[in-house]
């Protein structure tokens with residue numbers, strides 16, 4: 001779906017999330033959301049906060065799993081995805097803290113493998129992801145699944161692509177301060193979500209969006225695997241859509 005402005009697209013996505021949360025609430029169930037960081041979902045989170053404040057949307061029945069985190073990364077650092085999520089959403093709504101899951105960038109390396117397996121199990125025990133929100137990186141990554149990530153990849157420690165490090169430099173003052181690695185849900189983890197919403201705004205995403213939506217399905221563009229998912233919405237503004 002192509003919106004003239006990113007703002008309108010973000011509001012549309014927020015209302016999809018809000019509908020799901022309310023529907024689950026009415027059934028006495030939890031809504032299990034896979035959440036993303038980066039600039040793409042910020043407008044969605046702003047609208048969700050507005051719905052919470054002005055229309056009484058409650059997050060008490062919401063369980064969240066974030067896609068990824070830099071490694072190593074302390075939660076109180078400004079660039080951490082823990083910091084981002086609290087600042088952009090969690091601190092402004094009534095989500096119970098125990099319902100929030102974000103990959104832990106502080107673990108010693110020897111514990112990472114086990115931790116990643118547990119992250120997968122926690123998602124399953126919660127009933128699986130009802131809806132996964134995604135942005136896209138210019139390498140075609142979803143989460144931090146860089147080119148070469150396979151269709152069945154699970155939560156794991158990955159190396160960041162050089163282009164991703166360049167793009168992240170704006171948040172870290174200097175490129176050399178960007179962590180070289182990250183923890184990320186796998187493509188397989190994402191593909192298990194019952195529904196997926198991919199957002200892309202701005203002409204910087206036009207080329208990779210065209211390859212994602214119309215190109216060959218290949219691990220060279222991990223986001224292209226989404227073509228094989230039965231319930232994906234791609235929400236873009238006119239600038240990101242210009243090469244479609």
Ligand code: GLP
Nearest residue numbers: 037038039040135136137143144
């Ligand atoms: C980071 C995140 C991705 C995100 C991407 C795009 O790499 N790990 O999940 O999709 O950035 O960021 P933006 O939305 O700022 O363009």
